[in-house]
Amino acid sequence: MKLATWNINSLTVRLPQVLDWLQANPVDVLALQELKMSDDKFPHAAFASAGYQSVCFGQKTYNGVALVSRAPATDVVRNVPGFSDDMARVISATFAPGIRVVGAYFPNGQEPGSDKFEYKLAWLQGLRSWLRAELSAHPKLVLMGDFNITFDDADVWDPVGLKDTIHCTDEERYELNALIALGLHDAHRLFPQAAKSYSWWDYRDFGFRRNRGMRIDHILVSSALKPQVSACWIDKTPRKNERPSDHAPVVVELN
């Protein structure tokens, strides 16, 4: 079984790229973030023609998440129960053979100390409280998406220049490690990976060509699933397309 996550920065613009990628990478579940599209615009039919079902949680202009899958999604939940939020950031569902998948678009946070940063920290705490219960209800769980947080310097192209800036602050990393402490594991680091492996590169200043990026898109697997994880990789291929998303897909393989 293969699962993937991809922030596609507007499904309106990138639908053809997503369909091409699925054809070349026929994963079982693909979590999408930043649809920037309301639910009535979601292209269920296009995915169906490609052999995929889809459940979405959209929003006009910003945010929006979906789970695209070979098998049907059951017990679909939108956003974080118990955390009131105007924004469409989380969609969860169960897929055969009983794997709970949480696809999430974490808040950006803009700048440490800003209102958006405080919202990010509150959101992270809300996610964590709910996830603790969700993990005990569903021991085989995958949390994947655009976390907008780096684990440490290895995830940052310029850890000195970007020290304490957004995605790299102690507060954000504390919250990310608190998720790990619930009994989750960073699938990427279960395997040897190339140095300077990133999942996002700024559009500006030839960020991708110069590999000036950050690893902010993650796949976390629960302890019960960890023994089944056989590989995890970042697919930089679509970042080389014309009009690419600024993020690359991340893929995990389970036995």
Place this chain on the structure above:
DNA sequence: ATGACGGAAGTTTTCCGA
């Protein structure tokens, strides 16, 4: 250079992302 690049809204310029 409080910028660049790219998307959305919507119409010219602003907000936002990361």
